[in-house]
Amino acid sequence: MLILRLAIQxxxxxxxxxxxxxxxxxxxxxxxxGVEKVRTGARQxxxxxxxxxxxxxxxxxxxxxxxxxxxxxxxxxTNNITWESxxxxxxxxxxxxxxxxxxxxxxxGFRVLGTTKDYFERYKFRGxxxxxxxxxxxxxxxxDAVVGADVAAKLGYKVGxxxxxxxxxxxxxxxxxxxxxxxxxxxxxxxxxxxxxxVHVSLAAIDAIHIDWxxxxxxxxxxxxxxxxxxxxxxxxxITAALIGLNSKxxxxxxxxxxxxxxxxxxxxxxxxAALQELWGLVGIAETALSAVSVMVVATALLGMMTTILTxxxxxRREMAILRSCGARxxxxxxxxxxxxxxxxxxxxxxxxxxxxSALLVLQPVIDRIYGLHLPIDPxxxxxxxxxxxxxxxxxAAALLPALRAYRLSLADGMMVRN
Amino acid sequence: MRxxxxxxxxxxxxxxxxxxxxxxxNPIAAEIVTMxxxxxxxxxxxxxxxxxxxxxxxxxxxxxxxxxxxxxxxxFLNLLCGIITPQEGRIxxxxxxIGKLSGSARDQFRAEHFGIxxxxxxxxxxxxxxxxxxxxxxxxxxxxxxxxxxxxxxxxTESERLLTRLGLERSVIQGLTASSLSVGQxxxxxxxxxxxxxxxxxxxxxxxxxxxxxRQAAFLDLLFAEAEAAGATVIMVSHDESLAPAFSDVxxxxxxxxxxxxxxxx
Numbered sequence: 001m002l003i004l005r006l007a008i009q010x011x012x013x014x015x016x017x018x019x020x021x022x023x024x025x026x027x028x029x030x031x032x033x034g035v036e037k038v039r040t041g042a043r044q045x046x047x048x049x050x051x052x053x054x055x056x057x058x059x060x061x062x063x064x065x066x067x068x069x070x071x072x073x074x075x076x077x078t079n080n081i082t083w084e085s086x087x088x089x090x091x092x093x094x095x096x097x098x099x100x101x102x103x104x105x106x107x108x109g110f111r112v113l114g115t116t117k118d119y120f121e122r123y124k125f126r127g128x129x130x131x132x133x134x135x136x137x138x139x140x141x142x143x144d145a146v147v148g149a150d151v152a153a154k155l156g157y158k159v160g161x162x163x164x165x166x167x168x169x170x171x172x173x174x175x176x177x178x179x180x181x182x183x184x185x186x187x188x189x190x191x192x193x194x195x196x197x198x199v200h201v202s203l204a205a206i207d208a209i210h211i212d213w214x215x216x217x218x219x220x221x222x223x224x225x226x227x228x229x230x231x232x233x234x235x236x237x238x239i240t241a242a243l244i245g246l247n248s249k250x251x252x253x254x255x256x257x258x259x260x261x262x263x264x265x266x267x268x269x270x271x272x273x274a275a276l277q278e279l280w281g282l283v284g285i286a287e288t289a290l291s292a293v294s295v296m297v298v299a300t301a302l303l304g305m306m307t308t309i310l311t312x313x314x315x316x317r318r319e320m321a322i323l324r325s326c327g328a329r330x331x332x333x334x335x336x337x338x339x340x341x342x343x344x345x346x347x348x349x350x351x352x353x354x355x356x357x358s359a360l361l362v363l364q365p366v367i368d369r370i371y372g373l374h375l376p377i378d379p380x381x382x383x384x385x386x387x388x389x390x391x392x393x394x395x396x397a398a399a400l401l402p403a404l405r406a407y408r409l410s411l412a413d414g415m416m417v418r419n
Numbered sequence: 420m421r422x423x424x425x426x427x428x429x430x431x432x433x434x435x436x437x438x439x440x441x442x443x444x445n446p447i448a449a450e451i452v453t454m455x456x457x458x459x460x461x462x463x464x465x466x467x468x469x470x471x472x473x474x475x476x477x478x479x480x481x482x483x484x485x486x487x488x489x490x491x492x493x494x495f496l497n498l499l500c501g502i503i504t505p506q507e508g509r510i511x512x513x514x515x516x517i518g519k520l521s522g523s524a525r526d527q528f529r530a531e532h533f534g535i536x537x538x539x540x541x542x543x544x545x546x547x548x549x550x551x552x553x554x555x556x557x558x559x560x561x562x563x564x565x566x567x568x569x570x571x572x573x574x575x576t577e578s579e580r581l582l583t584r585l586g587l588e589r590s591v592i593q594g595l596t597a598s599s600l601s602v603g604q605x606x607x608x609x610x611x612x613x614x615x616x617x618x619x620x621x622x623x624x625x626x627x628x629x630x631x632x633x634r635q636a637a638f639l640d641l642l643f644a645e646a647e648a649a650g651a652t653v654i655m656v657s658h659d660e661s662l663a664p665a666f667s668d669v670x671x672x673x674x675x676x677x678x679x680x681x682x683x684x685x
Contacts, residue, residue, distance in 0.1 A: 002550065002553070002554070002557045003557070005546075005550070006543065006545075006546060006550070009543075009545045009546050009547075009550075009596075010543075010545050012545065013544065013545030013596070013598075318540050319543055319544075321537075322537075322540075322541065322542070322543060322554075323543075323554070324502065324526075325500070325529070325533075325535040325537070326529075326530060326535070326554045326555040326557070326558060326612070327526050327527060327528075327529045327530020327531070327533075327555055327558035327559060328526065328530075328557075328558055329522070329523050329526045329558075330522070331523070332558075
């Protein structure tokens, strides 16, 4: 035990270099684990966003793109589905339910989604959870809007507030549907999905606000007022996409093929899970690169530690001679230096984990709010423990090179250091 | 004062079979150290070689080996303490041929039977005074037991006792680390470390050269008194002939160990 105490005291006597070494290792560990946390968090977040939907249908486009704009509110649709095609597809007997989605407008940077009341029942996230209205109720009136939790929080909306929808999906818009304001009828509970950042209105309302629009601009000569539009029979000409639930999962591929080969209109149907896999395949390269970089950073930190120990060796030959004169074996000296490296690596790992979790605690809400990425604060997984153990072992190993040198020096020096 | 090396030369030693790790120590033999026909050459680039034909030390002697630096002093001490082993010949300490012991057995032997004091920088600067003193006990349980047997106390009370006997104040003994001590204090701590657990042999390499003259005598007096109380033999190497009167036996290293240098000096 004296050896352990000596190793600790020796490190303590070189507090500054030891601290810097530990800090370097800690930061590298934090980076390595942090990348892993973000990676799994992002995957989980994506995978959790939609469940219970068997197919997503949209105009002819890439599968991944369809998934991104219909579910994640990323990017824009290039093609729509005509209402006729949609109605036609719905006639398939395998289809249990379908929810139309109409995107394209925004409200202070938040996407506006036109849909039906079914959406609030059919849409499931995080392993089958349903949407819950935290305040108010889902839309009843044509100009009712149900806002996501983040929309309400960021813009400070309460039930009953009046809001105006802007034309286009950009965060800054100059053309607003200010002639037909909406009323916030409900606020959804937080879900940790893009739903939180969405303003939901009825499908009919999307039509209503565009009724007097011609090719992307308002027809100022023939305006239709909000009251007039209420009396009209509104039927959408087109929708952006639709979520489809089937009676049996076995029919998934059959229906998918039917939609993909739909003769009257070029359409795309995707299975959400399969499209996610496509996404992982795409981002996998970046993930691997990130992980490789963080592994390199850990290696750099350990190399730095090795250098630090090596540079102290010469001034510590005296120390080794003393230990040898007291009967310490060369192996003990090997052990002492190995222990030093192991202790540095262990402290680095412990500090790194502490730093990571403190950072997670502080940044989790911020990341959630800004990026919609929910990073769970879980204890390290088995793989992560394995990684941490490997780093400590690598610390021992990295200290072994200077230790071997010390071993050889102490054999050659004996008790008398000949400087 | 050339002495008994002649008379004591043929110590046959115990006829014990070649010892396993821990050698049987013969406590009755008059010679504590004998060397005969020893040849040693440093391997590799170091051109220095040394030979000792005949050398022995009687138990209880206070031996001064006089030799200037560069006379093969450290090679001799490394051989004596079993750090290096001779290519030829026999070095026997307490009846054990230490050249025949395995490396770790020699380290163990040294931990158990040797107390060693250097010229300077004897202490681990970051460790406490007490930890420095008890260091050899870490490597030999027998020596630890012997240290505990004194007054039936713990090793730290024994080290405090020794340090106090060597004239260190309580505040110094319990100070934080050894690095804050003066040179004289450090040498006394080193002496306490050499003495703790009553090793049979105290080997000192110019332990007083970093002290001024007045304190040299005081240090030697304390060291000898404690060595005598512990029944230890003292072998000290120095270039300083003025120390001779304090010793019971004085020899010139040149007469004992013949050094040779095959190439340029290092």
